[in-house]
Amino acid sequence: MPITIKNLPKEEITLQPGHAACPGCPIGIGLRIVGKVLGKKTVIVIPACCTSIVQGPYPYSAVKVPLVNVIFAASAAVASGIAGAFEAQGIKDAHVVVWAGDGGTADIGLQALSGAAERNDNIIYICYDNEAYMNTGIQRSGSTPYKAWTTTTITGKTEFKKNMPAIIAQHRVPYVATASIGYPLDFAEKLQKASKIKGFKYIHLLAPCPVGWRFDPSLTAEMGKLAVLTGLWPLYEVEYGVFKLTGVSLSLVDKDKRVPLEKYLRLQGRFKHITDEDIKIYEEYVDQLWRALKDLHGKRIV
Amino acid sequence: MEVERIPLAPISIPKVGAVGKTGKWRTFRPVIDREKCIKCLLCWLYCPDAAIVRDENDNVFVNYDYCKGCGICAHECPRKAIKMVKEE
Amino acid sequence: MSTYKVLTGNYAVAYGVKLCKPQVIAAYPITPQTSIVEKLSEFVEKGELKAKMLRVESEHSAMAAVIGAAIAGARTFTATSSQGLLYMHEGVWMAAGARLPIVMAIVTRAIFPPWSIWTDHGDLLDQRDTGWMICMAEDNQEVIDMIIQAYKIAEDERVLLPIMVGLDAFILSHTATPIEIPDEDLVDSYLPRPGETLSYLKISFDNPLTYYNLAFPDSYMEFRYQIHEAMNRAKRVIEEADEKYHKLTGRKYGGLVDTYRCNDAEVVIVSMGASTGDTKEAADKLRDEGYKVGVLRLRFIRPFPEEKLKEILSNKKLVIVIDRAISLGKGGILYTEVASVLHKNDGRTPIIRGYLTGLGGRDITVSDIIKMVRKATSLFEKGELTHGWEWFKLRKEVVM
Numbered sequence: 001m002p003i004t005i006k007n008l009p010k011e012e013i014t015l016q017p018g019h020a021a022c023p024g025c026p027i028g029i030g031l032r033i034v035g036k037v038l039g040k041k042t043v044i045v046i047p048a049c050c051t052s053i054v055q056g057p058y059p060y061s062a063v064k065v066p067l068v069n070v071i072f073a074a075s076a077a078v079a080s081g082i083a084g085a086f087e088a089q090g091i092k093d094a095h096v097v098v099w100a101g102d103g104g105t106a107d108i109g110l111q112a113l114s115g116a117a118e119r120n121d122n123i124i125y126i127c128y129d130n131e132a133y134m135n136t137g138i139q140r141s142g143s144t145p146y147k148a149w150t151t152t153t154i155t156g157k158t159e160f161k162k163n164m165p166a167i168i169a170q171h172r173v174p175y176v177a178t179a180s181i182g183y184p185l186d187f188a189e190k191l192q193k194a195s196k197i198k199g200f201k202y203i204h205l206l207a208p209c210p211v212g213w214r215f216d217p218s219l220t221a222e223m224g225k226l227a228v229l230t231g232l233w234p235l236y237e238v239e240y241g242v243f244k245l246t247g248v249s250l251s252l253v254d255k256d257k258r259v260p261l262e263k264y265l266r267l268q269g270r271f272k273h274i275t276d277e278d279i280k281i282y283e284e285y286v287d288q289l290w291r292a293l294k295d296l297h298g299k300r301i302v
Numbered sequence: 303m304e305v306e307r308i309p310l311a312p313i314s315i316p317k318v319g320a321v322g323k324t325g326k327w328r329t330f331r332p333v334i335d336r337e338k339c340i341k342c343l344l345c346w347l348y349c350p351d352a353a354i355v356r357d358e359n360d361n362v363f364v365n366y367d368y369c370k371g372c373g374i375c376a377h378e379c380p381r382k383a384i385k386m387v388k389e390e
Numbered sequence: 391m392s393t394y395k396v397l398t399g400n401y402a403v404a405y406g407v408k409l410c411k412p413q414v415i416a417a418y419p420i421t422p423q424t425s426i427v428e429k430l431s432e433f434v435e436k437g438e439l440k441a442k443m444l445r446v447e448s449e450h451s452a453m454a455a456v457i458g459a460a461i462a463g464a465r466t467f468t469a470t471s472s473q474g475l476l477y478m479h480e481g482v483w484m485a486a487g488a489r490l491p492i493v494m495a496i497v498t499r500a501i502f503p504p505w506s507i508w509t510d511h512g513d514l515l516d517q518r519d520t521g522w523m524i525c526m527a528e529d530n531q532e533v534i535d536m537i538i539q540a541y542k543i544a545e546d547e548r549v550l551l552p553i554m555v556g557l558d559a560f561i562l563s564h565t566a567t568p569i570e571i572p573d574e575d576l577v578d579s580y581l582p583r584p585g586e587t588l589s590y591l592k593i594s595f596d597n598p599l600t601y602y603n604l605a606f607p608d609s610y611m612e613f614r615y616q617i618h619e620a621m622n623r624a625k626r627v628i629e630e631a632d633e634k635y636h637k638l639t640g641r642k643y644g645g646l647v648d649t650y651r652c653n654d655a656e657v658v659i660v661s662m663g664a665s666t667g668d669t670k671e672a673a674d675k676l677r678d679e680g681y682k683v684g685v686l687r688l689r690f691i692r693p694f695p696e697e698k699l700k701e702i703l704s705n706k707k708l709v710i711v712i713d714r715a716i717s718l719g720k721g722g723i724l725y726t727e728v729a730s731v732l733h734k735n736d737g738r739t740p741i742i743r744g745y746l747t748g749l750g751g752r753d754i755t756v757s758d759i760i761k762m763v764r765k766a767t768s769l770f771e772k773g774e775l776t777h778g779w780e781w782f783k784l785r786k787e788v789v790m
Binding site: 040041042043045052053055056057058059061063064065066067068069070071073074076077078079080081082083084085086087088089094111112114115118119121 | 413414416440441442444445446447448450451452453454455456457458459460461462463464466480481484585593594595598599600601602603604605606609
Binding site for chain 1: 306308312313314315316317318319320321322323324327342343344346347348349350351352353356360365367368370371372373374376377378386
């Protein structure tokens with residue numbers, strides 16, 4: 001049964017109101033969906049990241065499912081350990097989820113993530129990507145896009161964004177997907193699909209951050225949609241090695257249907273300084289990307 | 303006075319309002335126009351703070367104790383049924 | 391029925407772990423620990439040990455994985471040495487702070503640079519601030535016995551702290567000696583059921599908890615205090631575990647410390663690890679020559695057996711401490727710790743002399759130890775011996 005807004009559960013299973021996230025934070029949107037799709041029997045592993053603070057301080061917590069805070073580089077390994085313990089104890093219907101930022105995924109957490117993926121450990125790894133080390137004050141990460149301002153790339157990052165979903169797909173895991181906070185139902189569908197598979201599942205959720213990207217907090221969902229509509233962030237899944245575009249991205253193979261990149265980039269203060277040259281580079285990047293993706297839909301890529 | 307003892311290890315209990323009434327953070331508050339509302343529930347879906355409550359009939363209400371006034375609900379509403387009003 | 395096998399120290403660890411029935415094992419190979427993990431893999435694949443074996447991609451992940459498994463209520467095991475132990479250091483602190491009764495075997499090995507695969511105690515003692523209980527075996531029989539006792543001590547409700555069981559690289563790990571492997575039923579009756587202790591704190595979907603979120607200055611200190619108090623309580627638990635084990639197997643080790651001919655000794659040698667075997671031999675030889683020598687082996691370095699040391703050593707004339715690890719910039723680690731508890735006490739302080747040697751696997755022989763005792767006692771008799779420590783068997787002539 002496909003997921004609709006109406007049939008999502010009403011109750012707040014994970015995140016409770018009265019948490020410490022910034023107004024307009026995508027974590028709130030994403031984590032609520034995780035609870036509504038996966039249900040109560042979910043344990044969430046959280047490395048150092050914004051969510052470490054969003055949950056609030058001891059002795060209370062804003063999250064109503066078991067939540068294990070862990071050392072920065074280790075979230076995938078801790079999750080593997082929990083999944084191993086559940087298997088050893090015969091607990092079959094519980095979900096072990098990692099909810100990690102881009103730092104804890106693409107940079108410091110990459111080793112443990114790669115190990116867990118290669119071993120095909122039975123966990124759902126969700127990277128909520130706000131494209132910088134936001135919790136420590138907006139420093140650049142491997143996931144920060146080209147020319148973005150951060151406090152450690154004042155004149156704009158000179159490297160491109162690390163393609164994490166592609167890297168994980170090449171680990172031959174059963175399920176990899178990209179998602180965006182602008183399309184929560186697409187994210188929910190992918191989460192539900194992942195929850196039914198035994199083995200390593202990876203979902204990369206684009207999470208626009210009003211504070212770090214410099215835009216008005218009311219625009220978070222809009223930003224999540226624009227990233228997809230420009231073609232910069234394609235929505236896709238790789239199921240047992242077969243690539244499929246999903247949601248609105250299916251229609252974006254046609255270049256005319258793609259929103260101009262400027263509409264997305266110039267809405268964000270972190271790209272305030274970019275030149276027409278830079279935008280051209282972005283356009284070339286997106287064109288190249290979609291030339292490749294166009295031929296891949298429905299094909300085996302692993 | 304009865305003192306609350308700490309647990310064996312630093313372990314916390316889930317709670318609504320874990321960091322207090324975050325409604326105090328607001329500068330603007332969302333006001334829903336019931337006439338315009340079509341009960342699409344998009345505001346409920348997108349609220350990062352779970353501060354929009356949905357009842358059995360899919361009516362939506364703002365929980366002003368916890369709404370931070372981000373304005374996503376107003377921006378996403380397809381009928382412009384939510385207005386952001388400055389707090390006095 | 392117990393069985394007898396000729397086993398290396400590493401295999402003794404593996405057979406001991408098998409008897410304790412951990413549910414999750416995660417380890418990364420490192421010389422000289424590898425044969426522990428290989429033997430355990432063999433047990434699991436043959437179906438002799440029903441454990442989930444996670445072949446992790448690093449030691450940092452090994453510790454992280456057993457931490458996760460322990461929070462989920464499973465009995466766990468891991469093992470490592472030197473570089474691996476240093477790599478998982480962050481996780482080592484987490485395990486103790488989280489009060490998880492993880493058991494880890496450490497095959498003590500010198501730290502890089504330069505590369506060395508041979509024994510010294512620097513890697514193990516580097517962990518002494520972390521909140522882990524730390525002990526070391528003298529021989530392979532004690533290795534298997536210590537592993538079994540380790541689970542009992544760590545999982546005791548009064549303790550709930552992780553524990554490292556140390557064994558010297560190659561001297562024990564790769565040297566085979568005959569040992570008695572206790573019977574499975576005996577170990578089952580000795581240990582609690584896996585996951586039994588304080589199960590209300592493990593991951594529960596009916597009573598969800600958040601683990602280790604931010605604590606302000608008004609609560610952090612009390613959690614550290616609780617760990618320290620658990621260490622203090624562990625002293626009693628360690629003695630009890632040894633007594634109970636003695637009743638079941640006939641073997642006793644003395645709990646926190648193992649004493650040899652100390653009662654009427656005037657000179658006591660304090661030692662730790664495999665070289666204590668040689669120290670006892672040296673003591674016997676010296677006794678034959680008329681020296682009144684005894685040996686005190688530190689089985690446990692954490693919790694530090696302060697009361698036992700005071701009780702046994704206060705009235706001695708001379709205490710010699712043999713160190714196989716140095717805190718660079720301060721001195722021999724055991725010397726420093728032993729000296730710190732034997733304060734002047736109505737003139738009842740023995741002279742304490744530390745000998746630092748054996749780093750990077752340099753041998754400590756029976757004749758070395760005899761030399762130490764002869765040198766110290768002759769200076770002592772002349773009234774020329776002072777408190778302090780010195781390098782022993784150092785090749786001073788090649789130093790820059």
